[in-house]
Amino acid sequence: MRNPFLISLLALLIMLVLSLAIGSVFIPPAELWRVVTGAASNETFRTILVNIRLPRTALIALVGAALAGSGAAYQGLFRNPLADAYLIGVASGAGLGAVIAMSVKWPYTTLGLLAVPFAAFIASLLTVYLVYTLAHVGGSVPTTNLILAGVAVSSFTTSLTSFLMLRSTGEVRRAIGWLLGGVSLVSWEATLALVPYLVIGMTTLVLTGYALNLLQFGDDQAMQMGLNVGRAKFIIIVAASLVSAAAVSFAGIIGFVGLVVPHIVRIWWGMDYRRLIPLSIIGGAAVLLFADVLARIVMAPRELPVGIVTALAGAPFFLWVLRRSKNQGLW
Amino acid sequence: MQFVEEIINRIQPLDNAAMQSAQARQETLTKPQGSLGRLEELSIQLAGMTANPLPSVERKAVIVMAADHGVALEGVSAYPAEVTAQMVLNFLQGGAAINTLARQANARVVVVDMGVASEIDDPSGQLVRYKIGLGTANMAKGPAMTRVQAIEAIQSGIEIVEAEIARGVDIFGIGDMGIGNTTPSAAIACALMDQPPDKITGRGTGVDDEGLRRKIAVIVRALDVTQPNAGDGLDVLAKVGGFEIGGLAGVILAAAANRKPVVVDGFISTAAAMIAASLVPAARDYMLAAHVSQERGHKLMLEWLGLNPLLDMNLRLGEGTGAALAFHLIEASTRILREMATFDEAGVSDKE
Numbered sequence: 001m002r003n004p005f006l007i008s009l010l011a012l013l014i015m016l017v018l019s020l021a022i023g024s025v026f027i028p029p030a031e032l033w034r035v036v037t038g039a040a041s042n043e044t045f046r047t048i049l050v051n052i053r054l055p056r057t058a059l060i061a062l063v064g065a066a067l068a069g070s071g072a073a074y075q076g077l078f079r080n081p082l083a084d085a086y087l088i089g090v091a092s093g094a095g096l097g098a099v100i101a102m103s104v105k106w107p108y109t110t111l112g113l114l115a116v117p118f119a120a121f122i123a124s125l126l127t128v129y130l131v132y133t134l135a136h137v138g139g140s141v142p143t144t145n146l147i148l149a150g151v152a153v154s155s156f157t158t159s160l161t162s163f164l165m166l167r168s169t170g171e172v173r174r175a176i177g178w179l180l181g182g183v184s185l186v187s188w189e190a191t192l193a194l195v196p197y198l199v200i201g202m203t204t205l206v207l208t209g210y211a212l213n214l215l216q217f218g219d220d221q222a223m224q225m226g227l228n229v230g231r232a233k234f235i236i237i238v239a240a241s242l243v244s245a246a247a248v249s250f251a252g253i254i255g256f257v258g259l260v261v262p263h264i265v266r267i268w269w270g271m272d273y274r275r276l277i278p279l280s281i282i283g284g285a286a287v288l289l290f291a292d293v294l295a296r297i298v299m300a301p302r303e304l305p306v307g308i309v310t311a312l313a314g315a316p317f318f319l320w321v322l323r324r325s326k327n328q329g330l331w
Numbered sequence: 332m333q334f335v336e337e338i339i340n341r342i343q344p345l346d347n348a349a350m351q352s353a354q355a356r357q358e359t360l361t362k363p364q365g366s367l368g369r370l371e372e373l374s375i376q377l378a379g380m381t382a383n384p385l386p387s388v389e390r391k392a393v394i395v396m397a398a399d400h401g402v403a404l405e406g407v408s409a410y411p412a413e414v415t416a417q418m419v420l421n422f423l424q425g426g427a428a429i430n431t432l433a434r435q436a437n438a439r440v441v442v443v444d445m446g447v448a449s450e451i452d453d454p455s456g457q458l459v460r461y462k463i464g465l466g467t468a469n470m471a472k473g474p475a476m477t478r479v480q481a482i483e484a485i486q487s488g489i490e491i492v493e494a495e496i497a498r499g500v501d502i503f504g505i506g507d508m509g510i511g512n513t514t515p516s517a518a519i520a521c522a523l524m525d526q527p528p529d530k531i532t533g534r535g536t537g538v539d540d541e542g543l544r545r546k547i548a549v550i551v552r553a554l555d556v557t558q559p560n561a562g563d564g565l566d567v568l569a570k571v572g573g574f575e576i577g578g579l580a581g582v583i584l585a586a587a588a589n590r591k592p593v594v595v596d597g598f599i600s601t602a603a604a605m606i607a608a609s610l611v612p613a614a615r616d617y618m619l620a621a622h623v624s625q626e627r628g629h630k631l632m633l634e635w636l637g638l639n640p641l642l643d644m645n646l647r648l649g650e651g652t653g654a655a656l657a658f659h660l661i662e663a664s665t666r667i668l669r670e671m672a673t674f675d676e677a678g679v680s681d682k683e
């Protein structure tokens with residue numbers, strides 16, 4: 001397919017419109033346009049759009065972009081098709097932080113409602129730091145060490161999380177919802193607070209595209225081609241972890257998007273990380289928006305946690321793309 | 332989110348044809364025209380709400396919602412927060428003021444736990460449980476609840492109303508129970524009307540001068556910290572509201588969407604009505620103000636809503652007590668319209 005940016009941006013635009021238009025009340029796209037441009041519009045539609053749908057659509061798009069962008073970077077970094085932000089402990093750490101914050105009973109601390117995302121964010125970054133430190137041997141950070149340390153630490157923190165959930169009585173349902181990827185929209189301000197982390201992190205990731213291309217030849221080769229491998233890895237890990245931890249802290253653990261969107265981009269548009277990362281960012285937003293629309297209509301008027309839908313709808317789609325793709329042996 | 336959207340979309344203006352027909356009938360009843368004053372207006376308004384020229388409000392329900400408030404930690408109430416749960420038990424045992432007044436008005440009392448800070452052991456099995464959380468967060472330090480919780484609270488109110496309508500309820504009253512809840516209510520009013528807190532805030536359950544000053548300072552701080560957006564009712568509810576206030580706003584919206592009148596009680600119910608009206612202005616048409624409370628600011632809030640209270644009895648209890656009292660007048664107005672004979676029927680000569 002030619003001009004991937006045009007196509008992916010178009011897909012994102014369509015998903016944005018769908019996400020705003022679809023719900024138990026259908027809002028015609030013409031009406032959407034009237035609200036966006038501020039022209040005289042139906043008051044009811046305006047309330048539904050601006051007060052109810054728009055904040056959620058914005059958060060979902062940001063989270064999808066963050067997960068897929070960081071997933072692409074991790075896959076490149078580890079040269080492993082199964083890598084995503086969750087491999088080196090972002091999700092398990094965030095889960096532990098969130099459950100710890102939830103088991104602190106009312107009255108809330110001064111952090112109030114931000115306690116859960118804040119604890120998730122901090123615990124997530126601490127976990128990644130622990131993994132990175134453990135994997136660090138003799139001045140370098142071998143990829144295999146990172147993966148193994150990530151798996152071990154993740155198992156450990158996940159077990160701790162389960163232990164805490166079994167012990168606590170009150171908020172287990174909320175914790176399960178969070179771990180399944182129930183997007184919790186704290187407020188517009190909280191969503192906006194995510195933006196700087198995501199912009200800085202994702203911009204950094206986009207700029208590391210060339211370094212990631214070199215890393216595909218292996219650490220030694222990349223070094224011979226003039227890349228400061230240690231520094232490049234460090235920057236990529238920090239940026240990708242920051243982005244994914246910020247997303248996970250607000251959205252809970254949404255699987256599959258970070259794993260699969262980069263693969264689809266790779267199958268359709270090739271391996272070049274200078275394009276792969278920005279395309280994954282755009283595609284991730286589009287895919288998660290689509291999953292969220294499904295989450296709203298599958299059991300309407302009830303809603304599913306979007307994390308369930310991403311895998312339920314995403315897996316068959318991914319397999320279809322994989323079977324259809326002509327270039328066998330991507331890796 | 333889905334229910335809320337659907338309900339918002341379903342709210343229609345008053346039915347003109349039914350109102351004209353009720354008006355016409357009022358003019359033929361065996362009494363001088365307009366001599367029953369606001370009872371006549373009330374019956375016509377009820378006809379418009381229900382789209383029925385001969386409205387009936389025989390089957391009544393008072394929805395009493397209880398929740399706790401993190402802001403109670405700031406010492407804004409004369410009572411400790413445990414009282415919320417204790418009063419819920421009192422409601423369930425039928426011993427509270429609202430139980431007595433509702434019995435007299437022949438109204439059901441539906442007691443809802445929207446977010447009391449403890450788990451309530453309910454031997455009666457009557458408690459409706461929609462616990463959104465164990466009390467809100469302290470709004471003096473940050474938003475009281477998440478936007479998602481605000482939507483969940485409204486949705487709970489909608490579900491309760493749909494269930495009651497399925498049982499055949501014709502008219503709703505709303506009431507509240509929550510230690511500290513005049514503080515969020517005053518904050519909501521300040522945010523939506525853009526008024527300074529000292530003009531709205533009153534003594535609630537009876538704090539002293541020192542307590543009142545503290546309460547005003549807390550509201551000033553909460554508005555300053557959370558910066559609620561007056562153009563976005565959900566934002567106001569999430570930042571300085573309460574779970575029971577959100578639930579009651581949901582009751583109002585769902586009643587309006589189903590063309591059922593809803594009787595707004597005191598200060599807290601009126602704050603909920605303001606949230607509902609800021610989301611859907613047309614919902615105001617379905618509200619009847621039971622009384623003007625002793626709480627400062629209530630009169631301004633009713634004016635902002637364009638509501639004219641039926642009673643002025645120096646009430647300041649909440650629980651839906653004013654609504655239960657107002658049921659008598661509202662029912663009286665419909666029975667006048669329905670049961671009184673016309674000049675023709677009675678063979679009485681109309682004035683020339």
